[in-house]
Amino acid sequence: MGIKSITVNYDDGRQITLDTDLKTTSIKRPIKQIKDGAKVNGLRVEILLAFDIAHTIFSSYGVDTVMTEGTGGTHGKASLHYVGLAIDLRTRDLTPTQQLEARDKLAIALGAQYDVILESDHIHIEFQPK
Numbered sequence: 001m002g003i004k005s006i007t008v009n010y011d012d013g014r015q016i017t018l019d020t021d022l023k024t025t026s027i028k029r030p031i032k033q034i035k036d037g038a039k040v041n042g043l044r045v046e047i048l049l050a051f052d053i054a055h056t057i058f059s060s061y062g063v064d065t066v067m068t069e070g071t072g073g074t075h076g077k078a079s080l081h082y083v084g085l086a087i088d089l090r091t092r093d094l095t096p097t098q099q100l101e102a103r104d105k106l107a108i109a110l111g112a113q114y115d116v117i118l119e120s121d122h123i124h125i126e127f128q129p130k
Contacts, residue, residue, distance in 0.1 A: 050087065
């Protein structure tokens with residue numbers, strides 16, 4: 001027995017795994033992805049910009065940025081999802097502390113025109129100029 005591999009996580013989101021036999025090396029960078037079945041038709045540029053900024057923040061934790069819903073799903077009658085101005089992002093790969101930090105970093109990075117809300121299982125972002 002013994003150690004089979006060593007994984008190194010970098011602050012910029014890179015992850016490098018080395019097998020101890022040194023025969024293989026893999027490098028994983030967090031990616032942006034859209035959950036299978038999530039609707040994205042009609043998303044506006046303002047919310048796509050927020051998705052890009054969110055990816056930078058999520059990557060700093062070494063996790064993928066997964067959009068779980070865009071213009072589909074079931075939301076309130078006046079939801080900005082239906083007009084392409086809101087998205088939901090998966091949070092299950094972040095610790096509770098990281099979820100709060102990510103919410104706060106997003107709110108600062110996006111500014112007052114966006115609302116960033118930490119829900120029980122996702123971060124909701126909407127573009128709603130004041």
